[in-house]
Amino acid sequence: MTWTWTLETAAGEVTGRxxxxxxxxxxxxxxxxxxxxxxxxxxxxxxxxxxxxxIYGPMSLHAEA
Structure with a gap:
């Protein structure tokens, strides 16, 4: 298998892979x-x-406040 990331907006809209x-x-x-x-x-x-x-997600790329 291959491993990939889906790239998303905060609303969960997929913008790429x-x-x-x-x-x-x-x-x-x-x-x-x-x-x-x-x-x-x-x-x-x-x-x-x-x-x-x-496998997991969504994982935010923003620092926790």
Missing amino acids: SEPFESRSDAESWVGEAFGELLEQGVDQVRLFDGEAE
């Missing part, structure tokens, strides 16, 4: 490195998928 990753670890490392750029692009939250199965 990440590149595919070979492992969960690679996918999680990528989102950790790219979250600043994603916020600049208007992405508020992400969901992690293994193939078509949602």
Whole structure:
């Protein structure tokens, strides 16, 4: 299977999908490195998928208040 992120607005509207990753670890490392750029692009939250199965999310990219 491949691991991907869906990229979403705060309202849950899907605005895109990440590149595919070979492992969960690679996918999680990528989102950790790219979250600043994603916020600049208007992405508020992400969901992690293994193939078509949602693993977790939504995960906010904003700091907790």
